[in-house]
Amino acid sequence: MNTFLAVIIIFGALVFIHEWGHLIFAKRAGILCREFAIGFGPKIFSFTRNETVYTIRLLPLGGFVRMAGEDPETVQIKPGYEIGLIFNGENRVQKLIINNKSNHPDCKIIQIEKIDLEHDLTVSGYVDEDEFVTYEIDDKAVYVYDQIATQIAPYDRQFASKSVGKRALAIVAGPMMNFVLAVFAFMAYAMLAGMPVDEPQVGGLTDDGPALAAGLEEGDEIVAIDGQTFDSWEEMTMYIMDRPHEEMTVEYERDGETSTVDLTADAREGPEDEEEGVIGVYAPTEHSITGSILFGFTQTYETTVLIFEALGMLITGQFSLDALAGPVGIYNYTGEVVAMGVLILLQWAGILSVNLGIINMLPLPALDGGRLMFIGLEAVRGKPIDPQKEGMVHFLGFALLMLLMIAVTWNDINKFFL
CATH class of the missing domain: 2.30.42.10 (PDZ domain)
Known part of the structure; x- marks a missing residue:
């Protein structure tokens, strides 16, 4: 197995299991998950299933689950707009055609006076100059813009509508699944190697x-x-x-x-x-199944303790930033591990999975731990933080993390290639 293939498989598995944790528990809470993505940047491949678009994107640096209500809707329908309506068999609006209405000759044109896609699920306006009507909107209706259909998100399907506990569980499920994956990786190693x-x-x-x-x-x-x-x-x-x-x-x-x-x-x-x-x-x-299961849990625990000790030494200055490894460094180390065989690669995958879980749980903006911190503050205050202020904190945190990633990557390049 060459290094590139090993990196793709390992990181694909780590990101997939992490985001799958978010997806499953968000869906269990009734949150509409618009997209499940592996990677960032332009889409390479996508398909839709059960309300969610599954995508693989160009840059394999992570992934995300886009939950309804976390970001503003890309299309705003305001009074005075003319849109087209297509109805289902129960005479409820099934599709709202925002533009290119000529491509839908069977739609009914309405000039909007009022529209509520979150609570009342109604649209009111004029179908003729003097005929004012109100229609109910199906809770799974879609709006179509530039021939792309997007499902509406009633408030009870949005992230913010759920209880603090359900939202926290949907966030913490991602890192927790990395610990689960680590347990299975170490178990597999023990079963094969003894x-x-x-x-x-x-x-x-x-x-x-x-x-x-x-x-x-x-x-x-x-x-x-x-x-x-x-x-x-x-x-x-x-x-x-x-x-x-x-x-x-x-x-x-x-x-x-x-x-x-x-x-x-x-x-x-x-x-x-x-x-x-x-x-x-x-x-x-x-070789023992029971022993292998126990080994999986004990190795995950011991790896967790070691990583926390290393983080503590980094904070106290006993480790320098030069000790950190970015994507280039991890790629290089993975190449060395690949040369040692599949068994050592399983151990390496377990260590990386624990590391990803811990890093994501740190209370830093843009990470899962940072989002949990805001949910915790909401629980203490009894009301949520202003979404715009929270969004700005996460944006700045993400920018700083990217700067750190660039610095660590440059350090890796100097260490391994220059």
Whole structure:
């Protein structure tokens, strides 16, 4: 699998599951979802199903669910306009033809005096110079502008009409689905690779390690090293790591018989540029559905804790912005992970999914956490924040996030290519 394909699959899955969470819980709350989009920019592909337009867009940098009421309607119908009306079998308005009425010769022309597409769902006006009429509008009627049909959004189908709890759930569902995806990614890894078992046993050997050269085999039980016994894999590896280039006597048990071999640990560079001893063995593993499920949850939790610790270090200055990776950096790291195989790629996908969930939950404008913050303020105040002011805050937040993205991307380019 090449890097580009791996990035498309992984990021497509992360964005899809995130936006799918928003979509499902918004629809459950009765909110009209106009569009479910993967990517930004011009549309590449689209289709409509159950009131929602599903689109794939050119720039694969995220996605969105466009819920009714979050943005102003693109077409405003004002008194004095002449529009065309097409009725359904119950004599309710099914289509409102805004322009190009000649393309709909069967429509009834009306000069608008009053129209309410949110509450009363009625349209009033003159069909002749002196005939004033009022018609009811179907709650799933569409208006047609430039031959594009858009479903109207009565107030009870709009985001703002729902309770604080339902709106919060529709927002938080996106990041939560990323945590769910991470659990499944780690579970899949455990089911395929097996779960590490914390026992002093040889689970596997590298092709060129001292253990293989000394004659150790998979399944050997390590009884002692230099006369010291161990209760766990971690204790054993810590002992070996402290002894690079040192000769050790390994006592092991195989098929009920105990033997000893002498070997010298190789050295590798540790996390603080210090050498660590290695003998070329892997931890033992076991395959279990129950254990794999537990592994999925524990790995997601541990990854979450690590990311929060890293964020804390970034805030306190222990990490610099140079440590952040943008799209270019993630692409480069994904290429390195792809070379390690599908199993490591599953772990990488889980880590990225947790990261996306956490970042989106931060209380920053334009992110899900920022939207939750405004919903929380509404719950405390007992009334919503002015939509225009909230929209401006999110716009400025989005602009700042884009500037940060550009800065991080430029840093990635300098790091990896210049």
